[in-house]
Amino acid sequence: MAAVERDPQTTYNSRHFSLFIKSCCPNPTNPSHSIIIPLPPSNNNNKSPKNSIKTSISSLPDDLLYEILSRIPLSSLPAISAVCRRWAHLVHSPSFSLLRRNHRLLHRTIFAFSTSSVSTLRPFVDQKWKLPSQNDAVLGGGSVHFHTDFSHARLAVIGRKIFIINRSSALVFDPWTGLVKTRSGPLVPRKRFAAAAVCGRIYVAGGSLRASDVEEYDPHADEWRVVAHAPRRRYGCVGVGVDGVFYVIGGLMIGGASELRAAEARVCASSMDLYDVVARGWLRSRAVPGGGCVVAACGADGCVYVLASHAVELSFWRFNGRRKGEGGGGGFGEWCRMRSPPLPAQVRLDGTVKFSCVGVEDKVVLIQVMGCIDDLLRRSGRNVRGYKEGIVLIFDCVTEEWSRGPDLPELVQRAACVCVEC
Numbered sequence: 001m002a003a004v005e006r007d008p009q010t011t012y013n014s015r016h017f018s019l020f021i022k023s024c025c026p027n028p029t030n031p032s033h034s035i036i037i038p039l040p041p042s043n044n045n046n047k048s049p050k051n052s053i054k055t056s057i058s059s060l061p062d063d064l065l066y067e068i069l070s071r072i073p074l075s076s077l078p079a080i081s082a083v084c085r086r087w088a089h090l091v092h093s094p095s096f097s098l099l100r101r102n103h104r105l106l107h108r109t110i111f112a113f114s115t116s117s118v119s120t121l122r123p124f125v126d127q128k129w130k131l132p133s134q135n136d137a138v139l140g141g142g143s144v145h146f147h148t149d150f151s152h153a154r155l156a157v158i159g160r161k162i163f164i165i166n167r168s169s170a171l172v173f174d175p176w177t178g179l180v181k182t183r184s185g186p187l188v189p190r191k192r193f194a195a196a197a198v199c200g201r202i203y204v205a206g207g208s209l210r211a212s213d214v215e216e217y218d219p220h221a222d223e224w225r226v227v228a229h230a231p232r233r234r235y236g237c238v239g240v241g242v243d244g245v246f247y248v249i250g251g252l253m254i255g256g257a258s259e260l261r262a263a264e265a266r267v268c269a270s271s272m273d274l275y276d277v278v279a280r281g282w283l284r285s286r287a288v289p290g291g292g293c294v295v296a297a298c299g300a301d302g303c304v305y306v307l308a309s310h311a312v313e314l315s316f317w318r319f320n321g322r323r324k325g326e327g328g329g330g331g332f333g334e335w336c337r338m339r340s341p342p343l344p345a346q347v348r349l350d351g352t353v354k355f356s357c358v359g360v361e362d363k364v365v366l367i368q369v370m371g372c373i374d375d376l377l378r379r380s381g382r383n384v385r386g387y388k389e390g391i392v393l394i395f396d397c398v399t400e401e402w403s404r405g406p407d408l409p410e411l412v413q414r415a416a417c418v419c420v421e422c
Helices: 014-024 062-069 074-081 085-092 094-102 259-268 373-379
Strands: 108-113 118-121 154-158 161-165 170-174 179-183 194-198 201-205 213-218 223-229 238-242 245-249 271-276 281-287 293-300 303-309 314-320 335-338 354-360 363-370 392-396 401-404 416-421
Touching (some): 074 085, 085 094, 154 194, 245 293, 245 303, 303 354
Parallel strands (some): 293 354
Antiparallel strands (some): 108 416, 161 170, 201 213, 293 303
16 A cells, blocks of 8 residues: 655644634534525425426517527528517517627628529628528528519619519518518509619609609508609619619610601610609709710619710719718719729620629629620620629729629529618
């Protein structure tokens, strides 16, 4: 048996040990040493339900539920909304969105809708476009198919909901729940028309051979009504909403075939009509200074950005839409030519190549949704490569510089694009 080696500096005294034991046992004759610790009564009666209180997450007050639910990943939101009506009500409330924004869980996301798929991109966050089955993409990893032709559909965003408007029907898509619901369509059947969300309502114009009606949609009542008549009947136009104004831009003028009508049609392709949704009246029409044919437009940072096609080039313009004189760069209604997109020189777009323009805060994202520029250049006798389908170009409205973004997936063709905060 091994001997225990003691430290010579350590001394052991039995008297010290006995004093230590006495200090742990209080003297019952001394009141100051009496410590009474109350113990809960033993619960041996299992028959009383009042003695057993069960709590769950559903019994928490709304403010605590908000804090808990607002921190869950985006991919789990569809499942959370399906738990019960109370949770679904909390998810749909403005307070829920505000909390997710405070937690930095809301991101500006570009949606590219096509008949076969839906793809998303968070500019400067995602390295590539995401399909619903990838990573933390929206829809909780599921797949959604829209039985509609997105090459002619128009998209508008109110809050986080995306409204998909077709010829005579409409759908609303919620990225948080992944649900698609049917909504009332425009009163007048339209094709290749202008649509935009302004002040919480959706406005549509153009795309009709017989009517010049401008319609307003109330998302809460699910009702359309005619609010004005456009000064021009347009076909193939683009809609933009900035600072309380609905812009109807570009397109072909619908009318007779006289020489006067032909001249007006050329002007119409580079002009825009301005409708004040608050005053219920039309402002003075404007036109792109360089003429040409408007092929894409969007609103960003209080301005309207327009991409125009000319005989041998593309031009990019900024129209100041700030009506209260905020910010720099001149007053309301002033045009300024920006640097053209970094595409091959002397390229003229035809009907085979189409772009979609999306505003993302102080950025403009130009997305090639149809056609191939390489093929376009090859037909003109130029051997330039590197501009295939799905090119994405990003314009910084502050630095006025262009950059290249991740290309649109080949699976997403003839897409309609829009940006929503979700």
